[in-house]
Amino acid sequence: MTTRTDTFRFSEFGPPDVLRQESIELALPAAGEIQIRHLAIGVNYIDIYHRKGVFAAPLPLPSGLGVEGVGIVTALGDGVKTFSVGDRVAYVGGPPNGYSTHRNLPAARALPVPDGLDGETVAALVFKGLTVEYLIHRCAPVAKGDVVLFHAAAGGVGSIACQWLKHLGATVIGTVGSEEKARIAHANGCDHTIVYTKEDFQARVAEITDGKGVRIVYDSVGADTFAKSLDCLRPRGTLVSFGEASGPIAALNIASLGAKGSLFVTRPSIAHYTADRREYEAAASNLFGAIEAGIVKAPAISRYRLSDAVRVHEDLEARRTQGSIILIP
Template identity: 50%
Template sequence: MVKAVRIEAVGGPEVMDLVDVEPGAPGAGMVTIENHAIGLNFIDTYHRSGLYPLALPSGLGLEGAGVVTAVGQGVDFAVGDRVAYCSAGIGSYAESLNLPAQRLVGIPEGVSYEVAAAVMLKGQTVEYLLQRTYALAPGQTCLFHAAAGGVGLLFGQWASALGATVIGTVGSEEKAELARNHGFAHVINYRQEDVAARVREITDGVGVPVVYDGVGRDTFSASLASLQPRGLLVSFGNASGAPEPLDLQRLASGGSLYITRPTLVTYTATSEELRQSASAVFEHLLAGSLRVEINQHYTLADIRQAHRDLEARATTGSSVILP
């Protein structure tokens, strides 16, 4: 038996319970992973709250890193291999679990379990956002909301390494300083400034060609207003709730604007895409052009508090759960 978080109903953090489960032996194409570190991500709160529905009862969590302890038939991994995952299925909030081998990646030497668990989902999100959803080019300027979050700090570093100028939004001076230290050339405190007006000021009235918005309802209008004609709004998350329904005429009046709602699952749909994306993240880590800020540690027993902190925007950078 192992400890794992389960929910019987959707709701607030109180619906999560730490219980004993029996993972069983891995079937064909599966491996058993003993988690050494588990990633904490905002999407986990969407699953818990019911915003992204799950079949209940269910585990929670998408991301983790650990060691293979058992293998089923037809897999390429061996017992003792160090592996990480972020799109292999629900249930990473556990001491041990079975997952499909095709959705795992090996952890290279020089990358710790904690860093792997903190960077897989956020790093691969950054990879597909700035390399494939909109291929950000040197000399371009973009806007990224929640600059001091786990995805934001990685995005700022990666985008600035590409030669782009990154504008970020934050809610405090402390977070602004953190963003500046991670590649953001301009930081806007949305509690004190009009975001779209400030973007126009920074860009000499032109606006930006792309906005990356993982916040949702609270930032959606400012995101559209910050775009230049034929600009693209990449709406990749709903941290403040889902945006209101959009009148398509608003895209026309804004200058023939575009909008997309991408997901990591779509951009890593095949094993080849998954491993290419992860390889790009690990290459940047090992080259030193990305550093992961793990600013909060929790245990599985602390999981309710972890979600409270996340939803209160009381965290910065990345958080990990230690089994």
């Protein structure tokens, strides 16, 4: 028996209004898949990248959207032994079809949600939390005493990162867009905030570090910050460029990395840090443990109805949002 789902899809790349809400028949889950009824759906900036087709290999069209959610298992495909109907699961990745009331999902992408965790909290945290987990624990691991710069420190990823970095014993410098966001970042553990609309963040980092620079810069902003981020690093420091919210980054002269202090630059993707099932489960265990221990708390959660997906994208691109955004079916 098939299930009807309300879902958002798009047939061309472009602005938010290319998204169209449809009601369609959802087939039974294929072998190795589960079917879930969404309780909450996470919204992430990668959804905008998918909608615009900015990746080197854009999604084939027409396409759904959304790579994160929490739901109840309603059906099992052949061969699925690790889950049962009625289980509550979260997921990150898989085919982008998160903006829907129901969806089919590879069972390999599903994670059991601990009983003590609220579903909306998990939906607000799991993608961003797993992003922070791989960034600070596995991509460029942070140790007690490290000084790091985190751009967009009051955003969904930044808010989680500041909390976790502070727990690890790092000194955290964060850039933000307003005094209000500076207060949010400070409340989440940011030691020094720089309002980039009023201050030169490179000059302030030099001042804060007595000219030594930071060991790691985590930069999801891209074009507007990349060059100065390099100049904020101490010798043999690492720039982790994991997004480009302000636009594509200009070509890099790799020889300049030597001249600037034998620097390292990496462009990681969460897909490559969660592709192995064992690593994915270990990362989720680390994150869920941090949530249960109170190390990581959900930033302010903005709730929208699923039917308001177009407005969500407009608000996100206009930087009118704070913390994490979830859609409620």
